[in-house]
Amino acid sequence: MLGEQQEDDTEGNFTVMPVVEGEYNDPRKPQLDTEDLSLYPAYLRVEDAGSNPALCLERVRVSVHASDGSVHKFDNLRLDTVADSRRIWLQQKYGKQLYLHRVNERDQS
Structure with a gap:
């Protein structure tokens, strides 16, 4: 999930990437x-x-x-x-x- 640090995970053949510095780059603040x-x-x-x-x-x-x-x-x-x-x-x-x-x-x- 964007805005939260997480372990790399896979979705199909693609890697899901966490957002670095999520507290400053959080799409929930304001909510997108x-x-x-x-x-x-x-x-x-x-x-x-x-x-x-x-x-x-x-x-x-x-x-x-x-x-x-x-x-x-x-x-x-x-x-x-x-x-x-x-x-x-x-x-x-x-x-x-x-x-x-x-x-x-x-x-x-």
Whole structure:
């Protein structure tokens, strides 16, 4: 759950990541609403840190599980197959964010 430290867990083939410094980065304060998901763009952003700050993304999927049991899924379908031409590098010098689009189950194969 966002905002709480937790052990790494898996959901399918993907690792669930805890939020660092959850007391300052807690979406429950103020409470976020899944209605907001259609109002703002969904994206991943990387910030430079360490001696090798670049991040290579080969596949990204994000699921938002609402308290009512609904699941909202976001993806970048251009990364749906593994190939050298299907990787996106993120770093300060050549792009820090990757936008995601809302997808349906049938969109993800």
